[in-house]
Amino acid sequence: MSEALHGATKAKVLAAYGGTPARATPWPAWPRLDAETERIALDALRSGRWAISEMHNGEELYERRFARAFAAYHGVDHCVPTTSGTSALTIAFEALGLSRGAEVLVPGLTWVACASAVAGAGLVPVLVDIDPDTLCMSPAAAAAALTPRTEAILLVHYACNTADLDAFTELARRHGLALVEDCAQAHGAEYRGRPVGTIGAIGTFSMQESKVLTCGEGGASITADARLAGLMEQYRADGRVYSVNPAVGEPNLVDRGDVQGRNLCLSEVQGALLLGRLQQLDAENEQRRSTAGLLDDALTEIGAFSPIALPDGCTKRTYYRYCFRVDASVTPAEVAAMQDELSHELRVTCEPLHDPLNDCTLYNPLGSPQKYDPKLLTRIDPKNFELPESLAARQQIITIPHFLLLGDYSDFSDIRHALLKISAAHGL
Numbered sequence: 536m537s538e539a540l541h542g543a544t545k546a547k548v549l550a551a552y553g554g555t556p557a558r559a560t561p562w563p564a565w566p567r568l569d570a571e572t573e574r575i576a577l578d579a580l581r582s583g584r585w586a587i588s589e590m591h592n593g594e595e596l597y598e599r600r601f602a603r604a605f606a607a608y609h610g611v612d613h614c615v616p617t618t619s620g621t622s623a624l625t626i627a628f629e630a631l632g633l634s635r636g637a638e639v640l641v642p643g644l645t646w647v648a649c650a651s652a653v654a655g656a657g658l659v660p661v662l663v664d665i666d667p668d669t670l671c672m673s674p675a676a677a678a679a680a681l682t683p684r685t686e687a688i689l690l691v692h693y694a695c696n697t698a699d700l701d702a703f704t705e706l707a708r709r710h711g712l713a714l715v716e717d718c719a720q721a722h723g724a725e726y727r728g729r730p731v732g733t734i735g736a737i738g739t740f741s742m743q744e745s746k747v748l749t750c751g752e753g754g755a756s757i758t759a760d761a762r763l764a765g766l767m768e769q770y771r772a773d774g775r776v777y778s779v780n781p782a783v784g785e786p787n788l789v790d791r792g793d794v795q796g797r798n799l800c801l802s803e804v805q806g807a808l809l810l811g812r813l814q815q816l817d818a819e820n821e822q823r824r825s826t827a828g829l830l831d832d833a834l835t836e837i838g839a840f841s842p843i844a845l846p847d848g849c850t851k852r853t854y855y856r857y858c859f860r861v862d863a864s865v866t867p868a869e870v871a872a873m874q875d876e877l878s879h880e881l882r883v884t885c886e887p888l889h890d891p892l893n894d895c896t897l898y899n900p901l902g903s904p905q906k907y908d909p910k911l912l913t914r915i916d917p918k919n920f921e922l923p924e925s926l927a928a929r930q931q932i933i934t935i936p937h938f939l940l941l942g943d944y945s946d947f948s949d950i951r952h953a954l955l956k957i958s959a960a961h962g963l
Contacts, residue, residue, distance in 0.1 A: 549960050551879035557953035558881045565938035566749050572811025579807035588788050591781040598806030609730045613764030616755045616801035617771050620719045620741025623754035624652035627737040630766035631713050637686035642672040643922035645691045647897040654900050654915050662892050662920035669846045671698035687713040692721035692731050694856045697849040700726045700734050720855035722748040723820045728850050748816050750808035753801050771799040823854040826940040826947050833951045839963035856934035867930035874933045880953035888932050891925035893917045
């Protein structure tokens with residue numbers, strides 16, 4: 536099909552150029568507020584105690600009830616809720632007690648907080664390229680990035696996949712490295728039947744609004760290690776710990792002061808929201824998996840697009856984003872146009888993957904040099920690292936937000952119809 540005819544077809548058919556969108560009605564609302572979550576949140580609001588640092592009212596803290604439930608969900612003993620996923624990463628690295636200036640391997644394709652939290656803890660993020668098949672950190676690239684100063688690996692389970700935990704567990708064991716799992720995009724995912732976040736020393740989570748488990752803003756760190764849990768508890772509460780059996784009117788937190796902490800505590804209302812929404816997580820994840828399976832099958836009809844393969848070892852997938860790859864023959868500029876066209880067809884923003892961290896506007900440690908040890912700045916500079924596979928994935932993959940997967944068959948049909956329209960309009 537000629538370039539002129541392509542343009543005429545797009546103008547006539549696609550919503551981005553004046554055509555009728557594939558989607559006529561709103562998508563399932565996100566965040567969801569079910570009746571039980573509303574009941575629990577209202578109870579927290581009416582209790583008169585909105586912060587865990589306030590006095591005991593005769594009822595167990597909602598924040599602590601959520602922590603216990605989230606730990607049990609993962610089959611570990613300890614969960615420390617925090618204000619955000621960034622805070623969860625921060626207290627994790629503080630509790631590990633790594634040497635100042637130690638290197639931490641960080642995937643080059645992820646949200647900026649993964650690198651900025653490491654740098655903010657006085658450590659050096661070493662940006663490592665991804666495996667193009669999984670979109671997670673490449674074990675081979677990680678092994679090549681090791682130096683005598685490497686002390687930890689921050690492994691991110693990204694978008695819709697789990698990283699190769701077999702390889703990274705062995706790499707960490709062989710070199711005596713701490714392994715931290717960032718599960719901000721993987722609540723409920725499993726690797727060889729085990730929940731992600733439970734295989735490394737610490738697992739961290741974000742509960743920001745876009746995540747599959749959310750209270751607006753929030754986070755948590757989980758661990759099986761009582762010592763690490765005790766340190767993280769203090770690091771997120773100004774050195775305080777939970778009081779044991781406080782009387783009514785006594786503080787819920789008591790001074791400990793083994794470390795210098797700060798206030799990174801989750802509120803009672805947020806804890807209540809998470810306690811309610813956790814009850815729906817498995818059912819919602821299963822619905823996402825079901826719709827994603829239909830989309831995987833549908834993409835076999837469309838030569839231009841292909842799904843992201845399920846990696847070996849991932850026994851239960853979580854879809855923070857449904858990702859599909861555009862054929863390598865399509866230019867990055869045309870992929871960007873398709874992404875915009877899909878957003879118009881579905882009447883929702885469909886984003887690309889994150890910018891590689893060596894060229895990410897938001898990862899700019901040199902822009903605030905006073906925040907970091909000046910001796911480390913040249914080592915922290917993101918321009919030190921090359922991330923070709925991260926860039927290629929950013930330029931060839933389009934994503935669909937997870938809440939579009941929570942509908943019924945007609946909702947799936949709208950997504951399929953939109954993809955077929957775009958493929959046809961581009962003559963693919």
